[in-house]
Amino acid sequence: MQLSLEEVAGVTIVLAAGRLDFAAAQPFQVQVEAAIAAAGKGVVVDLAPLEYVSSAGLRAFLVGAKAAKAKGVGFAVCNLRPEVQEVFDLTGFGKVVGVHAERTAAIAAVSGA
Amino acid sequence: MNPLRVSATAAVEALDPLQAALLDFWAERQLPDQARYAFELALEEFVMNVVMHGQNAAATKTIWLELDDNPEQVCMVFEDDCAAFDPTSLDTPDTSLGVDERSIGGLGIHLVREMMDQVEYARADGRNRLTLIKRLANA
Numbered sequence: 673m674q675l676s677l678e679e680v681a682g683v684t685i686v687l688a689a690g691r692l693d694f695a696a697a698q699p700f701q702v703q704v705e706a707a708i709a710a711a712g713k714g715v716v717v718d719l720a721p722l723e724y725v726s727s728a729g730l731r732a733f734l735v736g737a738k739a740a741k742a743k744g745v746g747f748a749v750c751n752l753r754p755e756v757q758e759v760f761d762l763t764g765f766g767k768v769v770g771v772h773a774e775r776t777a778a779i780a781a782v783s784g785a
Numbered sequence: 786m787n788p789l790r791v792s793a794t795a796a797v798e799a800l801d802p803l804q805a806a807l808l809d810f811w812a813e814r815q816l817p818d819q820a821r822y823a824f825e826l827a828l829e830e831f832v833m834n835v836v837m838h839g840q841n842a843a844a845t846k847t848i849w850l851e852l853d854d855n856p857e858q859v860c861m862v863f864e865d866d867c868a869a870f871d872p873t874s875l876d877t878p879d880t881s882l883g884v885d886e887r888s889i890g891g892l893g894i895h896l897v898r899e900m901m902d903q904v905e906y907a908r909a910d911g912r913n914r915l916t917l918i919k920r921l922a923n924a
Contacts, residue, residue: 694800728893730889762900769884
């Protein structure tokens with residue numbers, strides 16, 4: 673998978689593209705944890721170009737959510753494709769990490785956290 | 786068309802060739818894209834399960850994959866000769882829990898069961914056998 677980072681008003685946006693499978697999960701988790709450690713207000717993972725996520729990938733979101741909570745910053749995802757949304761829905765991961773339709777809503781939610 | 790049958794040594798490295806075989810099978814038979822995710826996910830979850838639970842003598846163990854389709858459904862049979870392990874016996878995870886109470890265990894098989902129409906485990910002839918069936922929506 674490919675990751676790119678940008679900063680919007682104190683919020684770190686991680687754009688995640690490709691496949692978040694078992695092989696990609698560990699490096700992705702390291703990046704997310706680093707982004708949270710360095711974050712001002714919080715981190716939004718934009719999943720618009722993400723094609724696939726498995727349970728190994730979900731683990732990285734759970735670790736990220738725990739790290740963000742421990743640090744007291746926001747953590748959210750946005751722009752889920754229908755297949756990825758289904759994985760979040762079937763596992764109840766919307767209760768673990770904030771899920772938003774659009775990036776602006778995710779940034780607003782994270783900034784207010 | 787005849788079923789597709791492939792095998793691989795039970796190791797993490799098995800996933801790439803088995804996944805390539807799955808994608809070729811899907812393209813060759815012009816199956817609907819929206820049904821493919823469940824099979825990709827099942828393949829990853831079960832290869833990783835075998836590698837984790839059958840680790841002891843993994844280099845001498847084998848994974849077998851069989852895929853077959855008809856106009857109504859796609860069937861995937863997944864076998865390994867590792868120690869007996871029934872993933873369908875795992876407790877269903879509590880998907881209502883928030884970040885503090887949440888653990889990751891059991892989510893893979895949970896997803897597979899939710900996405901497939903039928904999931905059956907059997908142990909026979911020294912092999913674990915999982916049979917997964919998904920009906921095609923437009924059938």
